[in-house]
Amino acid sequence: MTFIKETMFKFKLLLIFPFFLSLTGCFQTDMKQFENNKPKLDLFAFFEGETIAYGIFEDRFGNLKRQFRVNIKGKIDNKTLTLDEDFLYDDGEKAKRIWTIKKQIDSNDNKVIYVGNADDVEGKASGSISGNTLNWTYDIYLNIKGSNIKVHFNDWIYQQSEDLAINRAYVSKFGINIGSVTLVFLRGKTADKIGSLNLKNW
Numbered sequence: 545m546t547f548i549k550e551t552m553f554k555f556k557l558l559l560i561f562p563f564f565l566s567l568t569g570c571f572q573t574d575m576k577q578f579e580n581n582k583p584k585l586d587l588f589a590f591f592e593g594e595t596i597a598y599g600i601f602e603d604r605f606g607n608l609k610r611q612f613r614v615n616i617k618g619k620i621d622n623k624t625l626t627l628d629e630d631f632l633y634d635d636g637e638k639a640k641r642i643w644t645i646k647k648q649i650d651s652n653d654n655k656v657i658y659v660g661n662a663d664d665v666e667g668k669a670s671g672s673i674s675g676n677t678l679n680w681t682y683d684i685y686l687n688i689k690g691s692n693i694k695v696h697f698n699d700w701i702y703q704q705s706e707d708l709a710i711n712r713a714y715v716s717k718f719g720i721n722i723g724s725v726t727l728v729f730l731r732g733k734t735a736d737k738i739g740s741l742n743l744k745n746w
Contacts, residue, residue, distance in 0.1 A: 573679070581675035585703040587645070587658060588625045591618035596735050597711075599727040609723070610634060613741040616729075623647065632743040637687075666694060676703040695722065707734035 597614040611634040619626045627643040645660040650672075658678070660669040664685045671680020678701040685692045699713040711727035730738065 575672065575674040575677070575679060578675035578677040581677060581702075583676055583703055583706060585673050585676045585678055585701070585709070587673065587678060587701075588620055588647075590703060590709065590729075590731065591616065591625060591627055592620050593618055593731065594735060594740070595729055595731040596738060596741050597727050597729045598741075599711075599725060601715075601723060601725050603723045604721045613743060614727070615740050615743060630743055632741075632746060634746050636746065638743065639687075669697075669699075671699070677701065693717070697725075701729075707732040 595616040595618060597616065599612045599614065600608060601610040601612075603609055613632050615630045617628040619628075623646065625643075625645040627641075627645070629641045629643070631637075631639040631641070633639070641662050641664060643660050643662045645658055648657050648659050649655070650657050655672060657670055657672050658680060660680070660682070662669075662684075666683040666685070669680050669682030671678060679699065681696065681698050683694055683696050685694050687693075694717075696716045697713050698716070699711070701709050701711045703709040707730060709729040711725070711729060713725040713727075714721065715723045715725065
């Protein structure tokens with residue numbers, strides 16, 4: 545009987561383990577797969593000036609939870625990119641985030657990495673670009689139902705054309721996937737046709 549119980553327990557673990565892997569979203573993506581993708585993303589050049597964005601947040605089951613708009617002003621000074629971001633959410637909440645981003649050389653492999661800071665980011669965001677793709681990760685405090693909760697972002701930006709990039713960020717807590725953020729960034733002539741987004745009322 546003991547043998548049967550142990551066998552059943554191991555069988556249950558085999559069934560549960562893939563489920564938890566799907567919740568955590570813990571996977572490693574080889575950045576080299578993007579190195580030939582075009583247009584080549586230059587983070588500073590793309591976000592210099594005015595950018596607008598439309599975004600959504602979905603829970604881990606794909607249910608739409610929030611929608612938002614962002615006006616972004618990017619300024620380059622002393623080899624630092626500053627992004628001044630103003631948000632409006634569909635429930636009327638407004639927010640601001642100011643990123644300061646610098647390029648650094650990774651002493652281990654002589655690769656360019658991007659390091660960013662913001663008031664609601666704990667520590668630093670860091671990552672790199674390959675081809676048309678930026679991947680960086682960071683811990684950030686989000687206002688969820690009136691409480692500031694620290695979550696982890698695995699953040700990807702894919703430049704699609706001169707004036708458009710798509711952002712997918714996978715959000716986790718204690719290693720468990722809790723949702724994802726999707727953003728579409730518009731800049732240049734494409735953004736000019738729309739103009740700054742209305743952040744007074746949804």
